[in-house]
Amino acid sequence: MKKSIVLLISLLFIAVISLLILKNLQDTDSYLAEQNAKFSKTQIMFYINNAKDEISNVLSKKLDEDILKEYIGVEYPILVQDAKISIKLEEYDKYNINLLNEKDDKKYEYLKDFLQRNEIYDIYTLQAILKENDNIKNNKQLDNLFEKFEKESYNIDISKVKDYIGFMDYDKKEITQNEKEKEILFYELFVDVDYLKQFAKAYYILNKNGGVEYFEFSFK
Numbered sequence: 001m002k003k004s005i006v007l008l009i010s011l012l013f014i015a016v017i018s019l020l021i022l023k024n025l026q027d028t029d030s031y032l033a034e035q036n037a038k039f040s041k042t043q044i045m046f047y048i049n050n051a052k053d054e055i056s057n058v059l060s061k062k063l064d065e066d067i068l069k070e071y072i073g074v075e076y077p078i079l080v081q082d083a084k085i086s087i088k089l090e091e092y093d094k095y096n097i098n099l100l101n102e103k104d105d106k107k108y109e110y111l112k113d114f115l116q117r118n119e120i121y122d123i124y125t126l127q128a129i130l131k132e133n134d135n136i137k138n139n140k141q142l143d144n145l146f147e148k149f150e151k152e153s154y155n156i157d158i159s160k161v162k163d164y165i166g167f168m169d170y171d172k173k174e175i176t177q178n179e180k181e182k183e184i185l186f187y188e189l190f191v192d193v194d195y196l197k198q199f200a201k202a203y204y205i206l207n208k209n210g211g212v213e214y215f216e217f218s219f220k
Contacts, residue, residue: 040198041219047080048202048217051087051191056210065184072187083195092186092205094166097142098135100127110172111165118161122153136167139203139216168205168213184208 059068071089078085099108100123112123120126129148136142142165146158168186189204198219205214 040196041200043083044193044195044198044200044219045217047083047085047193047195048191048200051085052189052202052204052206052212055087055089055187055189056206056212059187059206059208059210062209068184083193085194086190086192088190090188090190091184092166092168092170092188093172094164094168094170095172096170097130097145097165097167098169099171100130101135107171114164115161119157120155120161122149122155125149125153138167138214142167186213 069091072091073088075086075088078087095111095114097111099111102108105112115121115123115126126145126149129145129152130136133141133145136145142162146162149158150156170185185208187206187208189202189206191202191204193200193202200217200219202217203215204212207213
């Protein structure tokens with residue numbers, strides 16, 4: 001009887017030790033996976049930053065705009081070892097939503113005309129919502145403003161034109177303005193990176209000299 005009890009205790013002890021070893025192995029695997037994920041994200045940020053630096057370097061050389069425009073709107077895929085990188089440069093040409101805070105309505109007449117051409121007439125509601133937030137400084141605030149406007153004005157047309165509205169200190173004029181006469185002051189840079197089953201998107205607004213005016217990114 002005593003031997004049976006000792007054997008049972010020994011078996012239980014071995015079982016507990018085995019479970020602890022298995023648990024430690026699982027914890028180690030989780031730790032390694034976490035470290036690999038951190039490394040992957042670090043590598044992705046390196047690729048994103050490197051892509052931005054290369055584009056900024058091109059802009060800083062102040063190439064002839066006619067030459068530069070040949071590259072605008074073109075998506076460039078790049079393969080680097082296990083990474084797939086996509087780069088696209090766009091001209092930043094958006095109406096500044098913050099002009100609606102101006103007391104002089106002449107300051108935002110082009111934006112107002114643009115909205116009305118797209119059947120958005122409730123400018124006062126848009127201005128009231130904007131005043132609650134002071135000036136818009138990022139895309140998240142801009143999206144929240146549009147969502148609130150849709151709810152309060154019962155007008156979903158704002159979602160159709162939101163890609164033409166931004167928050168940079170830039171006074172967009174008529175959409176029919178001669179392209180040759182229009183100086184490009186800002187650029188939008190889109191960088192997507194797919195690396196070891198991790199995906200990230202980065203968005204930059206660059207000035208004409210390549211300096212970063214705005215940056216945001218997200219992992220998926």
